[in-house]
Amino acid sequence: MFDHPYVLIVLASFLLGSAAGFVMHRSDFCIAGMFRDLFLFRDRFMLRMLVLAVVASMILFEAARLMGLLSPYPFPLLGPPSLANLVGGLLFGMGMVLAGGCVVGTIYKMGSGSLLGALAFAGLIAGSTVYAEIYPGWSVLVAATTVFPGKVTIPEIVGVTPALLVTPVAVGASLLLLRWYRQDRWQRRSAAEGYLQPWKAALALALIGTLSYVLIGMPLGITTSYAKIGAYIESAVAPEHVGDLAYFQAEPLMYRPPLGDLTVRGGAGPVLDGIAAIQFPLILGIVLGAACSAVMLREFRIYWRVPVRQCLSAVIGGVIMGTAARMAPACNVWHLLGGIPILAAQSILFVVGMVPGAWLGSRLLTRLVLRA
Amino acid sequence: MSNVSQELIEIDIRGQICPSCLLTTLREVNQRQAELKAGEVSLRVKTDNRDATSTIPAAVGNMGYPVTVEKKQGYYLILIDGRPRE
Numbered sequence: 001m002f003d004h005p006y007v008l009i010v011l012a013s014f015l016l017g018s019a020a021g022f023v024m025h026r027s028d029f030c031i032a033g034m035f036r037d038l039f040l041f042r043d044r045f046m047l048r049m050l051v052l053a054v055v056a057s058m059i060l061f062e063a064a065r066l067m068g069l070l071s072p073y074p075f076p077l078l079g080p081p082s083l084a085n086l087v088g089g090l091l092f093g094m095g096m097v098l099a100g101g102c103v104v105g106t107i108y109k110m111g112s113g114s115l116l117g118a119l120a121f122a123g124l125i126a127g128s129t130v131y132a133e134i135y136p137g138w139s140v141l142v143a144a145t146t147v148f149p150g151k152v153t154i155p156e157i158v159g160v161t162p163a164l165l166v167t168p169v170a171v172g173a174s175l176l177l178l179r180w181y182r183q184d185r186w187q188r189r190s191a192a193e194g195y196l197q198p199w200k201a202a203l204a205l206a207l208i209g210t211l212s213y214v215l216i217g218m219p220l221g222i223t224t225s226y227a228k229i230g231a232y233i234e235s236a237v238a239p240e241h242v243g244d245l246a247y248f249q250a251e252p253l254m255y256r257p258p259l260g261d262l263t264v265r266g267g268a269g270p271v272l273d274g275i276a277a278i279q280f281p282l283i284l285g286i287v288l289g290a291a292c293s294a295v296m297l298r299e300f301r302i303y304w305r306v307p308v309r310q311c312l313s314a315v316i317g318g319v320i321m322g323t324a325a326r327m328a329p330a331c332n333v334w335h336l337l338g339g340i341p342i343l344a345a346q347s348i349l350f351v352v353g354m355v356p357g358a359w360l361g362s363r364l365l366t367r368l369v370l371r372a
Numbered sequence: 373m374s375n376v377s378q379e380l381i382e383i384d385i386r387g388q389i390c391p392s393c394l395l396t397t398l399r400e401v402n403q404r405q406a407e408l409k410a411g412e413v414s415l416r417v418k419t420d421n422r423d424a425t426s427t428i429p430a431a432v433g434n435m436g437y438p439v440t441v442e443k444k445q446g447y448y449l450i451l452i453d454g455r456p457r458e
Contacts, residue, residue, distance in 0.1 A: 025422075028421075028422045028423040030390065030423065033390055033391070033423065036390070036391065037391065037427075040391060040395070041391070041394065041427075041431070043427070100389040100390050101390070113420075114387070115387055116387070116388075116389050188426050188430070189426060189429070189430070190422070190425050190426040191425040191426070191429065191441030191443075191448065192422040192423075192425045192426070192448070193443055195422070195425075298445075298446060299420065299422075299446055299447075300446070301386075301420060301446040301447065302387075303386045303387025303420065304387070305387065306387045306388055306389075307388070310388060310389040310392070313389060314389060365389075366395070369389070370389070370391075370392055370395055370396075
């Protein structure tokens with residue numbers, strides 16, 4: 001069994017996911033919440049910790065690249081920038097705030113017993129599956145608005161070696177982080193048992209992402225799997241329709257990962273391919289890692305008495321976020337902790353769209369969902 | 373320092389969407405400002421949100437009220453004492 005080429009990938013993904021889930025639960029590293037709380041409470045503490053995670057990833061990725069450990073570079077599934085990244089990011093930002101967590105946040109919360117997390121997860125699957133219906137039209141827009149075809153990162157667009165641009169950005173951001181550190185803004189008090197200071201979580205997530213890139217050839221990413229799960233469910237009901245959808249036939253992933261001597265292919269279709277081997281264990285790992293942390297703290301409880309309005313918000317936010325994650329493509333963790341560290345143009349556009357999206361989501365949340 | 377005449381208001385936000393916990397608590401604190409300041413009421417907030425154990429004490433503490441957090445069976449009980457610190 002251990003000579004199967006996918007075994008190492010599955011094992012590595014599962015272990016990295018478990019570690020990420022555990023760490024995120026301990027420090028409540030909710031990226032959706034970081035942007036939402038900026039707009040609702042002017043609370044920037046967790047955003048500073050996100051900056052730390054991004055900058056640490058940037059430095060670790062670049063160090064690994066210089067040591068020849070990153071292959072392929074840039075990593076697969078990233079494409080040239082287009083309007084789709086901006087629009088996808090905007091909808092994603094809105095959806096994640098309404099859902100009460102991003103694509104990754106939702107599953108670590110679900111793992112710790114959150115009913116709303118589970119509802120948002122269901123919404124994500126539905127939204128990702130619906131995307132298959134609009135895929136042909138959306139692809140036309142992507143193609144029509146793509147700029148710098150064939151170029152993925154800013155260094156590629158400018159035509160310089162990555163270090164030339166990554167170094168000044170990383171140094172500038174590090175100086176800012178150092179200033180926050182001197183002002184004692186890296187720590188906060190928490191009465192939560194087993195609390196992990198978010199700066200430790202930020203560094204741990206940067207390390208986990210780097211290990212993922214070095215071992216699997218990509219940073220943490222899970223969103224294609226939501227469409228795949230949806231495709232499995234839909235093919236049980238309407239197999240012919242699933243067979244007719246171009247999105248479920250496409251195999252955008254094709255590369256040679258560092259682990260295992262093979263070419264990995266995969267897409268959103270209902271088959272056990274490279275996407276399934278990489279992402280399913282990662283999702284399972286995050287859920288189980290968070291569940292493990294919650295059980296160890298005796299905090300795993302499911303509360304069923306949740307206001308209907310909030311349940312609807314979680315489902316609808318999940319659907320919007322799921323569709324947006326396919327339109328963009330990919331999620332905030334992929335772009336913030338994967339693409340931004342290598343200065344991918346897609347990721348920069350995604351974040352530029354996501355910030356006003358999160359603002360819009362915060363307005364909708366307080367006006368429609370949590371109104372007095 | 374007898375709390376016998378104090379009214380205890382319980383807010384149960386377990387299982388709810390973020391940031392319902394902080395929003396609901398702040399709303400309640402603001403609405404009952406006069407009673408809280410007079411020491412007539414105190415609030416008991418039940419939450420399973422780990423983040424709220426830092427954000428609520430920080431926000432409400434800044435408003436001048438003593439806050440304590442206790443871990444209960446699978447959730448946290450945040451006590452906001454209706455008597456501002458001098």
